[in-house]
Amino acid sequence: MNHFLSVEDCPNPLGWxxxxxxxxxxxxxxxxxxxxxxxxxxxxxxxxxxxLSMTRAAQNLGMQTISLNVSTDGWQLEMDEGVxxxxxxxxxxxxxxxxxxxxxxxxxxxxxxxxxNVSDDYSEKLLLxxxxxxxxxxxxLESATLHPLQSLADLMTIEEHKKVSKPKVVLTWAPHxxxxxxxxxNSFAQWMxxxxxxxxxxQPAGMELDEAFTGEAKIHYDQSxxxxxxxxxxxxxxxxxKEYGSVGNAPxxxxxxxxLKDTSNAKLxxxxxxxxxxxxxxxxxxxxxxxxxxxxxxxxxxxxxxLRKILTQ
Amino acid sequence: MNHFLSVEDCPNPLGWxxxxxxxxxxxxxxxxxxxxxxxxxxxxxxxxxxxLSMTRAAQNLGMQTISLNVSTDGWQLEMDEGVxxxxxxxxxxxxxxxxxxxxxxxxxxxxxxxxxNVSDDYSEKLLLxxxxxxxxxxxxLESATLHPLQSLADLMTIEEHKKVSKPKVVLTWAPHxxxxxxxxxNSFAQWMxxxxxxxxxxQPAGMELDEAFTGEAKIHYDQSxxxxxxxxxxxxxxxxxKEYGSVGNAPxxxxxxxxLKDTSNAKLxxxxxxxxxxxxxxxxxxxxxxxxxxxxxxxxxxxxxxLRKILTQ
Amino acid sequence: MNHFLSVEDCPNPLGWxxxxxxxxxxxxxxxxxxxxxxxxxxxxxxxxxxxLSMTRAAQNLGMQTISLNVSTDGWQLEMDEGVxxxxxxxxxxxxxxxxxxxxxxxxxxxxxxxxxNVSDDYSEKLLLxxxxxxxxxxxxLESATLHPLQSLADLMTIEEHKKVSKPKVVLTWAPHxxxxxxxxxNSFAQWMxxxxxxxxxxQPAGMELDEAFTGEAKIHYDQSxxxxxxxxxxxxxxxxxKEYGSVGNAPxxxxxxxxLKDTSNAKLxxxxxxxxxxxxxxxxxxxxxxxxxxxxxxxxxxxxxxLRKILTQ
Numbered sequence: 001m002n003h004f005l006s007v008e009d010c011p012n013p014l015g016w017x018x019x020x021x022x023x024x025x026x027x028x029x030x031x032x033x034x035x036x037x038x039x040x041x042x043x044x045x046x047x048x049x050x051x052l053s054m055t056r057a058a059q060n061l062g063m064q065t066i067s068l069n070v071s072t073d074g075w076q077l078e079m080d081e082g083v084x085x086x087x088x089x090x091x092x093x094x095x096x097x098x099x100x101x102x103x104x105x106x107x108x109x110x111x112x113x114x115x116x117n118v119s120d121d122y123s124e125k126l127l128l129x130x131x132x133x134x135x136x137x138x139x140x141l142e143s144a145t146l147h148p149l150q151s152l153a154d155l156m157t158i159e160e161h162k163k164v165s166k167p168k169v170v171l172t173w174a175p176h177x178x179x180x181x182x183x184x185x186n187s188f189a190q191w192m193x194x195x196x197x198x199x200x201x202x203q204p205a206g207m208e209l210d211e212a213f214t215g216e217a218k219i220h221y222d223q224s225x226x227x228x229x230x231x232x233x234x235x236x237x238x239x240x241x242k243e244y245g246s247v248g249n250a251p252x253x254x255x256x257x258x259x260l261k262d263t264s265n266a267k268l269x270x271x272x273x274x275x276x277x278x279x280x281x282x283x284x285x286x287x288x289x290x291x292x293x294x295x296x297x298x299x300x301x302x303x304x305x306x307l308r309k310i311l312t313q
Numbered sequence: 314m315n316h317f318l319s320v321e322d323c324p325n326p327l328g329w330x331x332x333x334x335x336x337x338x339x340x341x342x343x344x345x346x347x348x349x350x351x352x353x354x355x356x357x358x359x360x361x362x363x364x365l366s367m368t369r370a371a372q373n374l375g376m377q378t379i380s381l382n383v384s385t386d387g388w389q390l391e392m393d394e395g396v397x398x399x400x401x402x403x404x405x406x407x408x409x410x411x412x413x414x415x416x417x418x419x420x421x422x423x424x425x426x427x428x429x430n431v432s433d434d435y436s437e438k439l440l441l442x443x444x445x446x447x448x449x450x451x452x453x454l455e456s457a458t459l460h461p462l463q464s465l466a467d468l469m470t471i472e473e474h475k476k477v478s479k480p481k482v483v484l485t486w487a488p489h490x491x492x493x494x495x496x497x498x499n500s501f502a503q504w505m506x507x508x509x510x511x512x513x514x515x516q517p518a519g520m521e522l523d524e525a526f527t528g529e530a531k532i533h534y535d536q537s538x539x540x541x542x543x544x545x546x547x548x549x550x551x552x553x554x555k556e557y558g559s560v561g562n563a564p565x566x567x568x569x570x571x572x573l574k575d576t577s578n579a580k581l582x583x584x585x586x587x588x589x590x591x592x593x594x595x596x597x598x599x600x601x602x603x604x605x606x607x608x609x610x611x612x613x614x615x616x617x618x619x620l621r622k623i624l625t626q
Numbered sequence: 627m628n629h630f631l632s633v634e635d636c637p638n639p640l641g642w643x644x645x646x647x648x649x650x651x652x653x654x655x656x657x658x659x660x661x662x663x664x665x666x667x668x669x670x671x672x673x674x675x676x677x678l679s680m681t682r683a684a685q686n687l688g689m690q691t692i693s694l695n696v697s698t699d700g701w702q703l704e705m706d707e708g709v710x711x712x713x714x715x716x717x718x719x720x721x722x723x724x725x726x727x728x729x730x731x732x733x734x735x736x737x738x739x740x741x742x743n744v745s746d747d748y749s750e751k752l753l754l755x756x757x758x759x760x761x762x763x764x765x766x767l768e769s770a771t772l773h774p775l776q777s778l779a780d781l782m783t784i785e786e787h788k789k790v791s792k793p794k795v796v797l798t799w800a801p802h803x804x805x806x807x808x809x810x811x812n813s814f815a816q817w818m819x820x821x822x823x824x825x826x827x828x829q830p831a832g833m834e835l836d837e838a839f840t841g842e843a844k845i846h847y848d849q850s851x852x853x854x855x856x857x858x859x860x861x862x863x864x865x866x867x868k869e870y871g872s873v874g875n876a877p878x879x880x881x882x883x884x885x886l887k888d889t890s891n892a893k894l895x896x897x898x899x900x901x902x903x904x905x906x907x908x909x910x911x912x913x914x915x916x917x918x919x920x921x922x923x924x925x926x927x928x929x930x931x932x933l934r935k936i937l938t939q
Contacts, residue, residue, distance in 0.1 A: 028349045036654045038682055048387040048409065052379055052416040056351055059377040064685040066678055072385060072698060074674040075899065084903040086803045091899030095918075096674065099898065102923040103678040177399045272412065273388065273404030277397040292408075297415040341662050361700040361722065365692055365729040369664055372690040385698060490712050585725065586701065586717030590710040605721075610728040 002313045003131055003138045004306045005124075006146050007190045014195050017155040020298070020305040027060050027304065033311045034063030040104030041067045041141070044111040044126070049272060049299050050141050050149070054108055057303035061311065066104065079125050093129040101134030106310055113144035115179050115245035121145065122210070137310045145213075147183045149306060150271050151191040153298035158197070158232055160298075161267050161291055166196055167231035168264070172223055173203035174253050174279040176237035179245045184271050185238050186213040193217065202226035204250040210241050223253055227263050233289075234269040235280055257283035267291045315626045316444055316451045317619045318437075319459050320503045327508050330468040333611070333618040340373050340617065346624045347376030353417030354380045354454070357424040357439070362585060362612050363454050363462070367421055370616035374624065379417065392438050406442040414447030419623055426457035428492050428558035434458065435523070450623045458526075460496045463584050464504040465615035470608045471510070471545055474580050479509055480544035481577070485536055486516035487566050487592040489550035492558045497584050498551050499526040506530065515539035517563040523554050536566055540576050546602075547582040548593055570596035580604045628939045629757055629764045630932045631750075632772050633816045640821050643781040646924070646931040653686050653930065659937045660689030666730030667693045667767070670737040670752070675898060675925050676767050676775070680734055683929035687937065692730065705751050719755040727760030732936055739770035741805050741871035747771065748836070763936045771839075773809045776897050777817040778928035783921045784823070784858055787893050792822055793857035794890070798849055799829035800879050800905040802863035805871045810897050811864050812839040819843065828852035830876040836867050849879055853889050859915075860895040861906055883909035893917045 003009055010016055039058045041051065051067065058065045068074060077096050078089035085092065100107055109130050113121035121144040130138045140148055158169065171188055185201075186209060192199040193215040201209065202220040220226035227233060235255045240246040254277075260266055268280070268289040276282055284290070316322055323329055352371045354364065364380065371378045381387060390409050391402035398405065413420055422443050426434035434457040443451045453461055471482065482505055484498055498514075499522060505512040506528040514522065515533040533539035540546060548568045553559040567590075573579055581593070581602040589595055597603070629635055636642055665684045667677065677693065684691045694700060703722050704715035711718065726733055735756050739747035747770040756764045766774055784795065795818055797811055811827075812835055818825040819841040827835065828846040846852035853859060861881045866872040880903075886892055894906070894915040902908055910916070 031349075036657075036686075038685055040678065043386075046385070046387050048381065048404070049412055049416075051386060052353065052381065052413060055379045056377075056416045059351055060349075064682075066681045068674065068678065069386065072672070073669075073677060073695065074672050078902070082903075082908060085901035086904050090901065091674070092902050095898055095900065095922075098919050099675055099922045100678060102919065103675075103682045103926055272408055274408065275398035275403065276391070276405050277395075278399050282395060293411050293415065296408075296412045300416055344662075356699075359698070359700050361694065361717070362725055362729075364694065364699060365666065365726065368692045369690075369729045372664055373662075382699065585721055587721065588711035588716065589704070589718050590708075591712050595708060606724050606728065609721075609725045613729055 002310055004148060004310065005127060005131065005138065005140045006148050007151065007194055013155060013191055016152060016305060017159050020152065020156050020301045021160060023301045023304055030308055031060070031062040033308060034058065034061035037105040037311065038064040038066060039307065040100055040107045041065060042070060042100060042107060042109045043068065044070050047110055049296060050110060053299040054141065054303045056300055057307055060304055061307055063307070079129065093126065094133050097130045097133035098135065101136040104136060106137050106139065106307070107134050108139040108141045110141035111143060113181050115181065115239055118244040139306060142183055144181070145183055146187040148187050149299065149302050150184055151187040152302035152306070153295060154188055154234070154269065155191055155195065156298045156302060157269065157291055157295045160294065162231065164231060166198055168198040168200065168229055169232045169234065170200045170202060170226050170230040171234045171236065172226060172255070173207050174235045174237045174255055175251050176247065176275065176279060179239035179247050180237050182209055182238045182241055185209055185236050188234060189214045189217055200226050204248060204253060206242060207238070207240055207248050208242060209238070224259065224262060227259060230263040230266045232269060233260065233263060233266045236270065237279055254279060254281060255284050256281040257287050260284055260287070260289050269295055272296055315623055317461060317623065318440060318444065318451065318453045319461050320464065320507055326468060326504055329465060329618060330472050333465065333469050333614045334473060336614045336617055343621055344373070344375040346621060347371065347374035350418040350624065351377045351379060352620065353413055353420045354378060355383060355413060355420060355422045356381065357383050360423055362609060363423060366612040367454065367616045369613055370620055373617055374620055376620070392442065406439065407446050410443045410446035411448065414449040417449060419450050419452065419620070420447050421452040421454045423454035424456055426494050428494065428552055431557040452619060455496055457494070458496055459500040461500050462612065462615050462619065463497055464500040466608060466611035467501055467547070467582065468504055468508065469611045469615060470582065470604055473607065474604055475544065477544060479511055481511040481513065481542055482545045482547065483513045483515060483539050483543040484547045484549065485539060485568070486520050487548045487550050487568055488564050489560065489588065489592060492552035492560050493550050495522055495551045495554055498522055498549050501547060502527045502530055513539050517561060517566060519555060520551070520553055520561050521555060522551070537572070537575060540572060543576040543579045545582060546573065546576060546579045549583065550592055567592065567594060568597050569594040570600050573597055573600070573602050582608055585609055628936055630774060630936065631753060631757065631764065631766045632774050633777065633820055639781060639817055642778060642931060643785050646778065646782050646927045647786060649927045649930055656934055657686070657688040659934060660684065660687035663731040663937065664690045664692060665933065666726055666733045667691060668696060668726060668733060668735045669694065670696050673736055675922060676736060679925040680767065680929045682926055683933055686930055687933055689933070705755060719752065720759050723756045723759035724761065727762040730762060732763050732765065732933070733760050734765040734767045736767035737769055739807050741807065741865055744870040765932060768809055770807070771809055772813040774813050775925065775928050775932065776810055777813040779921060779924035780814055780895065781817055781821065782924045782928060783895065783917055786920065787917055788857065790857060792824055794824040794826065794855055795858045795860065796826045796828060796852050796856040797860045797862065798852060798881070799833050800861045800863050800881055801877050802873065802901065802905060805865035805873050806863050808835055808864045808867055811835055811862050814860060815840045815843055826852050830874060830879060832868060833864070833866055833874050834868060835864070850885065850888060853885060856889040856892045858895060859886065859889060859892045862896065863905055880905065880907060881910050882907040883913050886910055886913070886915050895921055898922055
């Protein structure tokens with residue numbers, strides 16, 4: 001059974017990106033692939049793009065969907081083994097995941113990290129419990145540490161917009177008012193390390209990502225040095241991995257139009273949602289540099305490709 | 314692109330009402346019109362009739378639907394331009410609306426007024442932001458000031474039940490325990506002013522609606538005088554427009570069977586939900602005067618007609 | 627019109643169980659039965675299995691679905707007649723149920739008991755209001771006193787696993803940390819009393835169920851005596867019927883692997899969700915005795931059979 005939990009489940013990132021780009025021309029051509037199949041979407045956290053794009057992707061493939069907001073539609077789940085369940089959790093993940101897998105042909109799961117306990121979060125307990133118990137393919141809709149559907153859409157967007165064969169891609173930290181997961185930057189780094197780009201990451205001291213994900217990326221602490229001659233600037237906030245979950249404080253790292261002027265007319269990327277004038281200034285957001293909406297739109301096709309791969313495996 | 318935000322987007326209200334009535338005979342005849350199309354339903358406020366009737370209307374046309382409860386499924390949106398987004402709003406409407414439009418072919422939007430700031434509410438900021446940014450047709454599912462899907466259903470119901478060519482239609486204020494929007498009465502007035510009826514509005518002093526909507530309606534402060542010889546009595550509470558959002562206090566304006574006796578055997582209308590024995594007494598609700606359930610059922614066909622118009626424009 | 631509110635609406639429980647078992651072989655064979663039909667699912671309480679299994683069952687039959695979480699998507703409903711509705715309830719059930727029935731072809735309703743007022747709960751006010759007003763077939767998705775879709779799945783599971791023609795079936799109370807409804811055990815008793823099994827119920831003193839449902843079941847106060855030679859052990863907590871809603875306190879009634887050793891190699895059943903090591907110990911849950919996941923999976927087919935019966939009546 002093929003899951004889609006990380007780049008490890010994608011044998012050919014560049015090939016998949018180009019297949020997903022091709023889907024745009026004939027989005028309904030595979031409408032019979034999903035007949036009699038149901039995709040269950042299990043949300044432990046809120047979602048806008050992921051919920052809409054996955055649902056639409058399934059519809060384009062002729063699949064049915066069922067969405068479940070675990071905490072409001074259902075109840076809280078116990079993740080640990082051997083527990084006397086006399087607290088707030090009314091059902092064990094081993095039962096719930098098995099049941100959900102029994103009614104659905106594919107399950108998508110979204111579950112953010114606590115940002116409190118790094119080993120709990122980085123063990124991906126919940127996602128792996130679904131993989132273990134559900135008995136059907138699992139799609140990661142953003143887990144504690146990774147967001148591969150976003151990364152595949154990001155790669156598609158770079159491939160569509162690149163003008164040199166090996167572009168300089170810079171992932172730069174930006175400020176935020178609260179602690180955000182590391183899932184998007186971790187995952188982007190994983191994918192960039194599998195394709196032929198000149199990949200850089202810039203962040204203030206203390207905000208380094210887990211080296212297990214950043215791998216061979218060139219690391220910078222000077223944002224303006226990192227941005228020089230960049231072809232793609234991916235802006236994203238994340239909380240600290242080292243001082244786990246701490247927000248960081250470096251307001252000068254906000255992306256602006258001025259900063260983009262030093263690049264090689266770079267394309268500006270962000271996964272959304274973005275807090276304007278905190279993460280990215282209006283003048284950059286609303287400039288011709290931005291390909292942020294192309295990126296968002298590509299979420300539909302990255303989702304549809306992954307679903308098609310699973311339906312036809 | 315054709316939106317459906319108000320009566321201004323309907324070139325022929327009477328014609329549309331009769332087309333919607335005809336839909337009832339063969340509700341599934343247009344089932345191929347919606348193939349490969351997805352309707353996104355975006356709820357900033359709760360909904361029963363609108364949610365169910367729009368979903369069913371889409372299904373009757375072969376469309377897929379995706380429903381999003383913005384505050385529980387997603388997060389709060391910033392409406393103002395140029396803001397430093399360091400507060401509770403995690404995403405700007407300009408991004409969110411563009412994204413939603415990117416995944417859906419048509420968007421329906423429900424967003425009630427604050428009833429605090431009249432100029433904010435009456436500028437229809439949120440609805441117009443969707444129109445500006447989404448890039449797809451927008452359907453008003455009840456906005457700060459208008460509810461045109463309700464009004465089209467109201468007109469259908471009048472056309473089905475009228476026994477004289479130019480009926481006397483009376484919209485009368487009724488009491489309520491809390492501040493309700495003016496959207497339903499504003500919109501009803503707009504639609505009545507476009508068709509050939511003798512249109513009257515009755516309310517206590519201080520509860521007058523915005524003249525931009527009431528137009529040529531005959532205004533009464535004496536409910537019993539207004540009701541005399543009426544063929545249709547549309548009962549509805551609304552909060553004050555002049556003293557914006559104030560509830561008003563006139564319990565004697567509750568509709569009763571006794572009051573209906575002075576009419577020309579009038580049909581009783583209300584858009585629902587209705588608080589019994591506060592807005593309308595049980596004896597009137599449960600009398601043969603009531604066509605309230607016909608009105609509610611017509612919401613399905615008014616929604617289906619508007620969707621069909623958009624799909625075939 | 628055929629409703630499905632209790633075993634009374636099933637003329638042949640054993641026959642239906644076997645029809646449902648046959649559905650598993652060709653779950654999509656009746657996909658045209660539901661064409662142009664919409665199932666409305668109305669949830670006054672949270673749900674995981676019921677929500678997913680009913681939705682999937684409808685999809686397997688080609689039906690569309692609309693789900694409504696009454697309290698979060700809509701508003702609270704008034705159940706009593708003649709009330710001045712100046713409190714928290716914004717709409718009367720008589721209006722809301724009629725409207726929902728107007729937009730849907732079949733309605734499923736889930737509404738738990740208060741566990742405060744026994745006569746209110748046991749009069750099944752809400753479910754019967756839907757039956758009275760909706761004008762379409764109503765399916766009980768677990769009401770104040772009964773859960774017949776669960777019981778049909780339970781009977782299917784017994785039929786699939788039984789090795790003697792008249793098995794000994796023991797329903798045994800188990801501890802819990804909060805007051806749970808009596809709906810599942812009431813309903814299971816009703817169904818067992820209609821088929822050819824040797825049916826026993828065991829509970830601590832004070833936790834007896836309503837005799838209207840238990841009927842001819844053999845009642846035990848000694849769990850180990852009851853379990854002896856059992857072929858099926860159905861474990862379930864319920865709150866007291868006599869001291870209405872009280873939780874009870876008998877931790878020694880938790881099911882364990884040790885207790886199952888005294889049975890005739892009994893199959894272990896539970897309707898889920900289950901609190902591990904409170905209701906059933908891990909060693910029993912994870913043993914070969916358990917057919918709990920078969921039971922859960924059968925919910926899909928019991929739902930699909932009931933829907934098919936309604937569509938083809």
